[in-house]
Amino acid sequence: MLATAAFEAFESHLERAVDQLDGASPTKALVRAHFAFDDPSAKRGKRLRPRIMVAVAQAEGAAAETAFPAATAVELLHNFSLVHDDIEDRDDMRHGRATLWKQHGIPAALTAGDAMCALAFTMLLEGPADAERTVAMTACLHRALYDLCRGQGADIGFETSPSVTFGEYLAMIEGKTAALFAASCELGALAAGAAPARAAAYGRMGRAYGLAFQVRDDILGTWGTPAETGKPAGADIRRRKWSFPVAWAMDGPPSRDRDRVARAYSSIGELDDATADAVIAALERLGAHQAADDACDAYVAQAAAAAIEHELDGDGQLAEIFSSTARRTA
Amino acid sequence: MLATAAFEAFESHLERAVDQLDGASPTKALVRAHFAFDDPSAKRGKRLRPRIMVAVAQAEGAAAETAFPAATAVELLHNFSLVHDDIEDRDDMRHGRATLWKQHGIPAALTAGDAMCALAFTMLLEGPADAERTVAMTACLHRALYDLCRGQGADIGFETSPSVTFGEYLAMIEGKTAALFAASCELGALAAGAAPARAAAYGRMGRAYGLAFQVRDDILGTWGTPAETGKPAGADIRRRKWSFPVAWAMDGPPSRDRDRVARAYSSIGELDDATADAVIAALERLGAHQAADDACDAYVAQAAAAAIEHELDGDGQLAEIFSSTARRTA
Numbered sequence: 048m049l050a051t052a053a054f055e056a057f058e059s060h061l062e063r064a065v066d067q068l069d070g071a072s073p074t075k076a077l078v079r080a081h082f083a084f085d086d087p088s089a090k091r092g093k094r095l096r097p098r099i100m101v102a103v104a105q106a107e108g109a110a111a112e113t114a115f116p117a118a119t120a121v122e123l124l125h126n127f128s129l130v131h132d133d134i135e136d137r138d139d140m141r142h143g144r145a146t147l148w149k150q151h152g153i154p155a156a157l158t159a160g161d162a163m164c165a166l167a168f169t170m171l172l173e174g175p176a177d178a179e180r181t182v183a184m185t186a187c188l189h190r191a192l193y194d195l196c197r198g199q200g201a202d203i204g205f206e207t208s209p210s211v212t213f214g215e216y217l218a219m220i221e222g223k224t225a226a227l228f229a230a231s232c233e234l235g236a237l238a239a240g241a242a243p244a245r246a247a248a249y250g251r252m253g254r255a256y257g258l259a260f261q262v263r264d265d266i267l268g269t270w271g272t273p274a275e276t277g278k279p280a281g282a283d284i285r286r287r288k289w290s291f292p293v294a295w296a297m298d299g300p301p302s303r304d305r306d307r308v309a310r311a312y313s314s315i316g317e318l319d320d321a322t323a324d325a326v327i328a329a330l331e332r333l334g335a336h337q338a339a340d341d342a343c344d345a346y347v348a349q350a351a352a353a354a355i356e357h358e359l360d361g362d363g364q365l366a367e368i369f370s371s372t373a374r375r376t377a
Numbered sequence: 378m379l380a381t382a383a384f385e386a387f388e389s390h391l392e393r394a395v396d397q398l399d400g401a402s403p404t405k406a407l408v409r410a411h412f413a414f415d416d417p418s419a420k421r422g423k424r425l426r427p428r429i430m431v432a433v434a435q436a437e438g439a440a441a442e443t444a445f446p447a448a449t450a451v452e453l454l455h456n457f458s459l460v461h462d463d464i465e466d467r468d469d470m471r472h473g474r475a476t477l478w479k480q481h482g483i484p485a486a487l488t489a490g491d492a493m494c495a496l497a498f499t500m501l502l503e504g505p506a507d508a509e510r511t512v513a514m515t516a517c518l519h520r521a522l523y524d525l526c527r528g529q530g531a532d533i534g535f536e537t538s539p540s541v542t543f544g545e546y547l548a549m550i551e552g553k554t555a556a557l558f559a560a561s562c563e564l565g566a567l568a569a570g571a572a573p574a575r576a577a578a579y580g581r582m583g584r585a586y587g588l589a590f591q592v593r594d595d596i597l598g599t600w601g602t603p604a605e606t607g608k609p610a611g612a613d614i615r616r617r618k619w620s621f622p623v624a625w626a627m628d629g630p631p632s633r634d635r636d637r638v639a640r641a642y643s644s645i646g647e648l649d650d651a652t653a654d655a656v657i658a659a660l661e662r663l664g665a666h667q668a669a670d671d672a673c674d675a676y677v678a679q680a681a682a683a684a685i686e687h688e689l690d691g692d693g694q695l696a697e698i699f700s701s702t703a704r705r706t707a
Contacts, residue, residue, distance in 0.1 A: 068523075071548065074530030131491060135484035154465035154533045157487065161461065162526035164494065165519055172516040178508035185515055186502040189495055193398075196492035200404030203484045218401065 053111045057097050060115045061122060064170055068162065077159035078166075081130060081147050090142040095368075096121045096231040099256075102364040103235030103249055116174040117234040120188060123167035125227060128195055130160035135203065143277070164192070176238070184237050187250075191230035198222025205289040209313060216294035220261045221254070228257030245357065252353035252365075259346035260372055265290035266339045267376070269327060275377040281323045284330075287312050291342065292335035304329035347373040383441045387427055390445045391452055394500055398492065407489035408496075411460060411477050420472040425698075426451045426561040429586075432694040433565030433579055446504040447564040450518060453497035455557060458525055460490035465533065473607070494522070506568070514567050517580075521560035528552025535619040539643060546624035550591040551584070558587030575687065582683035582695075589676035590702055595620035596669045597706070599657060605707040614660075615653045617642050621672065622665035634659035677703040 062084050068075035083089035097118035104114035132138070133146040134153055140146060148156035171185045201219040205211050232253030236246035267276050268283030269292050276282075283290045289312075296308055307329045311322050318326065330336065347369045354360040392414050398405035413419035427448035434444035462468070463476040464483055470476060478486035501515045531549040535541050562583030566576035597606050598613030599622050606612075613620045619642075626638055637659045641652050648656065660666065677699045684690040 069527050071545075072527040072530045072552075073534040074526060077530075131487055135487055153483075155530065157461055157465055158526050158530045158533060161494075162523060162530065164491075165523035165526055168498070168519045169516070169523065172512060172519060178512045181512050182502060182508045182515075185512075186499070189498045189502060193492060193495035193499065196404060196488050196495055197399050197402040200402045200407075200485065200488045200492065203488060204403040215401075222402070 053101060054094065054098075056112065057094065057101070057115055057118060058091075061119050064119045064123065064166060067169075068166065073155065074159050074162045077147060077151055077155055078163055080150065081126060081159065081163075083142070083144065089144065092122075092126070092142065094122060095260075096125055096227065099228070099253070099365070099368055100231050100235035100238070102368060103232050103359075104239040106359055106361040106365065107236055107239035107241050108361075109239035114235050114238050116170050117184060117238040118231075120167045120170040120174075121227065121231050121234060123163050123170065124188065124192060124195075127160045127163035127167060128199070128227075130156055130163065132199070134160075135199075174238075180237060183243065184234055187230050187233050187237070191226045194222040194226030196222075198224070198226065202289075206287075208289075210297065210309075211289045211294055213294045213298035216289055216291065217258075219289075220258060220291075224261040224264075225254045225257030228260065229254035232256075248353065248357040249359055252350050252357075252359060255346050255350035255353060256369055256372070259343050259350065259369070262291045262339055262343040262346065263372060263375060265292065266336070266343065269330065270336060272376065277377070281327050284326050285318050285323045287314070287318060291339045292330045295338050295342075296330055296333045296335040299333060302333070304333050308333075343373055383431065384424065384428075386442065387424065387431070387445055387448060388421075391449050394449045394453065394496060397499075398496065403485065404489050404492045407477060407481055407485055408493055410480065411456060411489065411493075413472070413474065419474065422452075422456070422472065424452060425590075426455055426557065429558070429583070429695070429698055430561050430565035430568070432698060433562050433689075434569040436689055436691040436695065437566055437569035437571050438691075439569035444565050444568050446500050447514060447568040448561075450497045450500040450504075451557065451561050451564060453493050453500065454518065454522060457490045457493040457497065458529070458557075460486055460493065462529070464490075465529070504568075510567060513573065514564055517560050517563050517567070521556045524552040524556030526552075528554070528556065532619075536617075538619075540627065540639075541619045541624055543624045543628035546619055546621070547588075549619075550588060550621075554591040554594075555584045555587030558590065559584035562586075578683065578687040579689055582680050582687075582689060585676050585680035585683060586699055586702070589673050589680065589699070592621045592669055592673040592676065593702060593705060595622065596666070596673065599660065600666060602706065607707070611653045611657050614656050615648050617644070617648060621669045622660045625668050625672075626660055626663045626665040629663060632663070634663050638663075673703055 065078050065082065068078060079085060083091065100114040100118040100121065101111045105111060130147050133141060134148045134156055138146055139149050147159060168185060168188065171188060172181060174181065176184060198219050202223055229250045233246045233250035236249040265283065268288065268290055269281055271278065273280050293308060293312065296305060299305060308326050311318055311326045350369050351366055354365055360366055395408050395412065398408060409415060413421065430444040430448040430451065431441045435441060459471065460477050463471060464478045464486055468476055469479050477489060498515060498518065501518060502511060504511065506514060528549050532553055559580045563576045563580035566579040595613065598618065598620055599611055603610050623638060623642065626635060629635060638656050641648055641656045680699050681696055684695055690696055
């Protein structure tokens with residue numbers, strides 16, 4: 048994992064990037080507020096993508112700092128998507144504080160998100176790589192941005208769909224989550240000077256890891272412990288989210304438990320406590336919890352296998368990140 | 378101006394770009410709906426920026442089509458900003474039809490806008506220019522995107538500001554409007570193979586033109602004829618927008634008319650008919666209408682002077698676009 052000193056150096060790099068925004072516009076203050084730069088005690092994001100990118104760069108024999116410009120770009124783009132997602136999902140809280148739109152209204156928050164997107168790409172375009180590599184890196188991150196929108200668009204569509212196939216669910220998380228992890232790994236390698244084919248292998252590894260990450264997230268959204276996740280029990284089920292366990296169970300053979308889930312998911316609005324509990328129990332009986340655990344493990348194994356096949360993980364930092372994600376409870 | 382055949386060729390190019398979006402995601406259908414590609418009788422945008430870019434490319438001795446990839450990028454980015462602006466301003470109608478968020482809800486429209494942004498840059502990154510030029514063009518458009526956000530953020534801030542200086546107003550329209558016109562002209566030249574310094578001169582010309590365009594827009598928002606603009610009389614004043622005439626008048630010496638405007642602008646919500654009419658009459662008496670006309674003419678003259686100084690406008694197409702904008706009533 049990114050050692051504390053390197054992590055703090057990355058945080059400074061990120062803050063300096065944000066400080067390039069024009070202070071005469073209120074947008075800068077909003078972006079700073081989103082990152083809570085002025086509150087040292089505030090809960091921050093885990094910076095998981097930058098950590099992975101640094102590990103990739105180091106595996107390629109480069110110094111941690113080599114990955115910082117690209118990692119800043121990825122972290123800014125990830126946070127752009129969080130700011131827009133919070134508007135779309137009408138989420139009030141993130142990292143224990145009011146979300147940007149909740150604090151400053153939708154117009155200002157939406158625009159601050161757009162500015163973060165612009166800043167993200169500027170980090171790459173003004174980065175140290177030569178023109179050829181800069182085009183490859185910028186194109187890689189723009190493809191990820193589009194995949195992210197495609198996945199997010201599909202997820203929004205699910206909310207009003209009578210049913211979602213397991214294949215549609217997988218395509219959605221590939222876009223919404225795995226694409227940016229894939230791009231992170233590819234960019235970490237490109238920043239370190241890896242050849243395009245080798246960087247693409249890192250990308251495939253990152254994609255598998257991203258799927259594992261999302262399936263674990265889905266497991267926690269159904270079976271996570273509120274004290275650990277900071278979210279209500281069964282949050283995804285209450286909101287009738289088409290997460291892994293639901294999409295998997297609905298793809299299975301007809302049964303009374305499957306009908307129970309289908310009925311709840313064809314209703315409108317949030318599920319009440321009793322219905323959510325009944326759905327979660329039905330999913331457990333259908334084997335969806337075990338299937339999700341197995342899928343998460345399988346994706347982690349796939350990422351690890353890619354790393355071994357192409358000798359991507361010099362000192363085992365990546366394997367450590369992968370397995371800690373597979374076990375995470377928060 | 379862009380001849381009809383070339384304009385239709387550009388429209389096809391734009392539609393083919395949108396059709397690169399993944400059809401399995403609902404986002405593609407939304408972007409197509411925004412452009413009304415499936416309704417030949419629908420009112421379309423004027424494609425003013427692509428028209429200017431083609432004129433610039435032709436002035437540089439290149440064929441109209443040379444500008445199409447970059448013009449597609451600019452038109453997509455312009456429309457991304459319209460989709461997000463419509464959400465922020467809660468505008469219900471554009472080009473005589475319901476706006477995207479009004480038809481499909483904020484979450485889906487916001488995401489479709491983000492996808493348009495990603496697609497815009499992909500057009501440049503996969504365009505025909507070499508790596509060096511591609512980086513320059515992509516960086517140019519990303520700077521414009523950031524300026525656009527900066528201007529939009531400032532404009533949103535004005536809504537809750539007790540007062541706005543004329544300088545703040547000018548900085549806002551430089552970001553919100555002039556930056557993308559500047560980038561359009563610079564990109565048209567870069568696409569045609571112009572040297573960076575010459576492309577930058579086109580950019581300065583485009584910036585002046587963009588300011589003229591916005592001041593004219595502001596004049597129409599106060600004194601335009603509803604039958605021509607398609608908007609209610611005095612639309613900007615009703616909504617207490619800090620447009621040119623208001624920012625200019627409030628920057629002048631104290632007077633009863635200035636107090637009248639200040640009082641109306643320090644109220645909350647939309648102005649009623651009588652108050653809006655009184656504000657418009659006060660602005661007229663203060664000379665704000667004439668000042669705005671003069672400023673628009675001065676910016677057009679500045680753009681024309683830049684074109685003459687650097688011999689940017691081979692066959693006079695740009696001068697024609699500039700002067701038609703200065704006179705436009707819709």
